[in-house]
Amino acid sequence: LPLRIEGKYMGCLFADGFLMQETADAQKKQLRTYLKNKFPGDAASLETYIDSLPVLSKKEIEYLTELVDVVIEEVLTLRKTLSESGERLEALSQELSEKWDFGKMVGRSAPMVKLFKLLTKVCESDATILVTGENGTGKEGIARAIHFNSKRKKQNFVVQNCGALNDNLLESELFGHVKGAFTSAIKDKKGLFELADRGTLFLDEIGDTSPAMQVKLLRVLQEGTFIPVGGTEQKKVDVRILAATNKNLEQMVKDGTFREDLYYRLNVIPVKVPPLRERKEDIPLLVSKFLEDYAAATNAPRKKMSSECLEKLEMHDWPGNVRELQNEVERLCVLAGSDSEISGDLLSDRVRVKKEEKFPGLRVDGKLKDSIEELERKMIYDCLIRENWNKSRAAKILGISRAGLIMKCEKFGLDKHDDYKKASGD
Numbered sequence: 001l002p003l004r005i006e007g008k009y010m011g012c013l014f015a016d017g018f019l020m021q022e023t024a025d026a027q028k029k030q031l032r033t034y035l036k037n038k039f040p041g042d043a044a045s046l047e048t049y050i051d052s053l054p055v056l057s058k059k060e061i062e063y064l065t066e067l068v069d070v071v072i073e074e075v076l077t078l079r080k081t082l083s084e085s086g087e088r089l090e091a092l093s094q095e096l097s098e099k100w101d102f103g104k105m106v107g108r109s110a111p112m113v114k115l116f117k118l119l120t121k122v123c124e125s126d127a128t129i130l131v132t133g134e135n136g137t138g139k140e141g142i143a144r145a146i147h148f149n150s151k152r153k154k155q156n157f158v159v160q161n162c163g164a165l166n167d168n169l170l171e172s173e174l175f176g177h178v179k180g181a182f183t184s185a186i187k188d189k190k191g192l193f194e195l196a197d198r199g200t201l202f203l204d205e206i207g208d209t210s211p212a213m214q215v216k217l218l219r220v221l222q223e224g225t226f227i228p229v230g231g232t233e234q235k236k237v238d239v240r241i242l243a244a245t246n247k248n249l250e251q252m253v254k255d256g257t258f259r260e261d262l263y264y265r266l267n268v269i270p271v272k273v274p275p276l277r278e279r280k281e282d283i284p285l286l287v288s289k290f291l292e293d294y295a296a297a298t299n300a301p302r303k304k305m306s307s308e309c310l311e312k313l314e315m316h317d318w319p320g321n322v323r324e325l326q327n328e329v330e331r332l333c334v335l336a337g338s339d340s341e342i343s344g345d346l347l348s349d350r351v352r353v354k355k356e357e358k359f360p361g362l363r364v365d366g367k368l369k370d371s372i373e374e375l376e377r378k379m380i381y382d383c384l385i386r387e388n389w390n391k392s393r394a395a396k397i398l399g400i401s402r403a404g405l406i407m408k409c410e411k412f413g414l415d416k417h418d419d420y421k422k423a424s425g426d
Contacts, residue, residue, distance in 0.1 A: 112274070119271070123149040129243070130249070130268075130271065132270065133273030135387070135393070136276075137276070138273060139246075142273055155199030158201050160192050160203055161204045162204065162209045163205035171213065176228040178228055180230060185229075191226075193226055196239045202242045203242070204244050208247075211259065214258065220237075276321045276322055277317045287310065303339070312344055312352060313328070316350075319382075323386070331348065350385065380398065380412065381412075
């Protein structure tokens with residue numbers, strides 16, 4: 001309500017809910033009675049009588065002054081409460097920030113804090129970055145985090161696994177082709193470099209490229225231009241390159257299998273992703289995230305991990321890193337069925353076995369051939385589990401052909417559902 005004192009508007013009085021008699025104490029009841037007598041009507045009709053508001057008497061001013069003193073005291077008390085709440089909120093925010101939730105990655109260990117601090121610095125630049133780390137450490141996730149925290153985040157993020165295609169197919173994928181460039185080229189096709197223009201191109205497994213492909217990639221990095229397969233016209237692009245590998249490119253340069261000039265072009269800012277065994281304190285955070293992800297994906301209540309189960313997960317070395325842990329948590333959620341808590345007896349053998357038992361179940365009292373075959377079976381099985389039954393990746397790690405791996409799987413009776421059958425007792 002506007003207040004006019006000695007013919008001048010001095011301010012306003014706001015009395016929220018003053019017509020609600022049933023909610024008032026004695027003082028507020030007195031105020032409402034006073035206001036209803038002095039200022040008839042309600043908030044909706046204020047404009048119709050604003051000019052006819054009475055001039056306040058000295059007694060009325062004194063009354064309102066006392067009322068204002070009470071209000072000020074209440075405001076100061078509330079202000080102090082809000083300030084204390086703000087300090088607590090700031091402390092909680094600081095605590096959460098120490099977990100360094102960078103994009104979809106989580107971690108609070110010293111290696112991850114160091115990594116996230118580095119990523120925060122490099123995101124805004126356009127420098128080429130080489131991400132290195134073991135299989136399953138989340139190198140692509142790092143690349144995505146860099147892109148979506150950069151000034152290019154509204155543009156395309158394009159991914160190509162350089163080890164998945166031969167040279168001819170990879171060249172066509174990266175640079176595109178013109179109609180008639182080869183038998184199946186029935187129309188022009190844009191390559192990934194062109195699709196990533198003004199955005200980011202992530203070249204995974206860059207260490208698997210051939211010397212010939214390395215030359216072509218070097219030209220794009222140096223000049224920002226390329227020629228589509230079968231074409232004659234150069235195309236210019238503005239692309240940020242992020243590359244990743246699980247190989248030692250520096251050693252490959254010494255061995256002559258990777259171009260030194262390309263290595264230095266890629267390795268402007270090196271980013272090394274630590275293996276999970278070096279940041280085990282992040283395991284509870286990762287498990288919690290994977291449990292939430294599974295609940296969201298299946299539209300089911302979030303399951304709880306028993307203390308026994310979590311303890312064993314923290315003890316395991318995780319040679320397959322974060323990917324292996326994620327697969328294990330998903331497997332546990334499936335086997336737990338409708339149970340709200342996941343018990344330790346559902347853990348796979350490789351996680352449940354103690355560290356000191358290096359070869360659990362391996363017979364040492366039989367023939368050498370039998371023991372070797374049993375060890376071979378275990379190595380193949382563990383590798384398939386770590387690589388989520390991707391036979392191409394597993395064969396590469398084991399140093400055998402994919403066809404050879406398939407033959408050994410048939411020989412040892414290994415199939416994709418073997419782990420689930422064993423855990424469920426079928």
